Amino acid sequence: MTAASDPATSADQPVGLLPADRCGVEVRDLSKRYGDTVALDRLSVSARPGEVLGVAGPNGAGKTTMIKILADEVAADSGEVLIDGEPWTPSIRARGIAVVHQEPQLFPNLTVAENLLVGRERRRVLIHGPNGDERALMEDLGIARFADHRLGSVPLAVQQRTEIARALADEPRILLFDEPNSALTEEESDDLFRRIHRLAESGHVVILVSHRLSELVAHTDRVAIVVDGRCTTVLDGAHLTEDRIARELVVGARGEGRSGASPAETDGGVLVALEGWAHGRGRFGGVELDVREREVVAVVGVEGSGARELVRSVAGFEGATGRLTVAGETGRAAARRTAYVSADRQMSLFPNLTVAENIVARLDREIASRAGVLRRGRAVALGQDARDRFGIKTGTVTAPIGSLSGGNQQKVAIAAAIVQRPAALVLEEPTRGVDVGSKAEIYGLLRRYADDGNAVLMFCTEDAEVFEAADRVHVVSRGSVSPAIRVGDHADVESLAGELARLEEHGARRPQPPIDGSAP
């Protein structure tokens, strides 16, 4: 399909394309089907050198497929990619497209410098380290001092920069960042975005795929909205606001707003109680915390503060001492009354099982007779029931789990924990890497689970998540836990975020509390 063949009405004109200006990268009518699923439906979008183009879209909208096509991981069914007006295929490496992935796709067993070199070695004998250009590149990205460290042993931010260095070493024309900061701290992501801007200024075409609306507004020049495999609109200038993006993303979907209950509703009995709770290796100590019936409690804290470990320890997956009570049980039995969902879907799903099998994987008597005979019809029925209850989008529940989008996979992971009917649901970052629409749905299902008389405890990294989903929140800073804050006392997320930041500062200045739990 050529440009000349679509002189049709303006409604047919792909909205992602720029007018006549042919400099930069232009994706035209890219289509891709996986079986019955249409991943891309004539997606068209273009980006100019010197600008940062944002790409936003709900999970399953086709963003990942687009990236995979550009990175030569899958082939498109039809459509083309033009660079400066010239047709481009992924095999043309020069002036090509480099992708920086959400999770660095590198070699953890090699050093940082070796990671930069591997696949681009100039000689068969590897006695020469990186050359001058490569050293400069590492210097420039601030990873030179890690050059001889094993990649697996350096912080994630350094790994990310190694991936960027690797991408830049090929001197690409176009740089595609796929959720590059999803695992970085705020400071690290700020640094990353500074680098992204610098790359754009130096004439690269930069495409940034992100779920975080604030980042898209702050760090991109234009944002292409991709829904159902097409680019529905491109926002720029005054139209580029968080509100507008959010609205474009959920066109047709229902926004739920804040799903938290009012304080008056959460006066049930205490379901989860921690007394004198201290981490086995000292990551936190002296924790007094409780979660009541029908309550969602969030724990926040930067990486290394002990917040993540605290939440994990309640489920029994992190060694801790002190007294844990869950629904009247103590000790090991208490942890068994909880169900835990990891932040990493690779740690909560079984790739060789179907959707239904993943949902029922934690059950026993519900899917098998007393003698252990599997009741497969029951398992499928339970899977269907959960699919309807939790709004999991899948054709059939006997489809492989890998055929679902990320957001729906996460719903399956949470559903598998909920169908076990634990007294307390323990989650880490329940919506990591999940689009806005699915986020609201996940908050909704957490809320409904709490409303059934259960407790939900979760570790969060985003203030907006706390505001939307939690009733109370604790801040963990340097291993000590703040008193609970009522989320309902704050009218908007900014006010809550301010308070959380203050508590973090305050905690940071306070000395480490005694581990024996004698702190007030």
Added chain:
Amino acid sequence: MSSQTQTASTPPASPSIGWGNRVRGAGRGLARVGGLLLAVLAIMALFAVLSDGRFLVVGNLLGMLRYMSTVAILGFGLCIVLVVGEIDLSFANLYGLSGILVAVAWIVWGWPVYLAILLAFGVAVLVGCFNAFFTAVVKIPSFIATLGSSTLLFGFTLLISRSQSFNPTYPPPGTAVDPGQLAFFQGLSNRALPFGLPMQVLWMAAAALVFGFLLARSLFGFRLKAIGGNQRAAELARLPVTRYKFLAFVLMALAACLAALLDFAFIGSIQPTAGQQLLFPSFAAVIIGGASLAGGRGTITGTLSGALLLAVIANGLALLAAGSFVQQMFLGTVTIAAVVLDQVTQRLK
């Protein structure tokens, strides 16, 4: 074969799981095994022509079934271990040890044969637990743990047998075997059934039913697949990972012991190196049957078909007097070809 599954899988997209989907699911499983059985039939036809029909003589076919039963029973156990994501290299030497234990306890120590058999199964359970302990508790890769235990077992077998072979019909000088017990022991597998069906084939069928039920129809099998598919997720979901690994290795050991005793009873003698030549064919049968060394995948019907394919080839080549070298080359080629074919069909989907 894949086109058949395609046509079977085109019911209108119904929102719920209907019969179409069930048929589709069953069709997929059948297609796998069906393809294999088709290959078996084709090879059988080829051998029938090449051997002027000698291949299709009933006696020959029954002998072939008996031959495959050993590899199949070992394969069932191995399939369970592979599904849970582990590997066992020690079963071949456990096979030798089991036979030798029965022989030594019965003939040399003068135990009743029933006790000797119990002893062999008891030791098999211990060996399974030993492998599982180092794999699931000490967390050594099972490849290493069972490589070590395999050598350990072989040394032990040589030690207690003093490197001797045993034949209860001709016990060593100074020992005697009760004729009633001898008849019982030989009757375990060396017995004429109606239609000349070998007794071992019945044992294979029984083992196939038990292992097939465990893997495909029980909660145990479902969880084995989950653990083999993603062990970390299984731990976080509080599935009994360690216990199930113990069970998997013990089942493997029991299968090895059973296969050894049936062969011993049929052949009439046992030597310390017995079973070592079964290591590769057993792996080949399971892998040809669609199991994955990465875990989470494998079926008993597949293993059965794999064992049948190998038996057909070995038997046909023997009939054609092809010699053992050619058989070895065939075995290797078929194993690689089967896995390549499987990968290709997986990718096409």
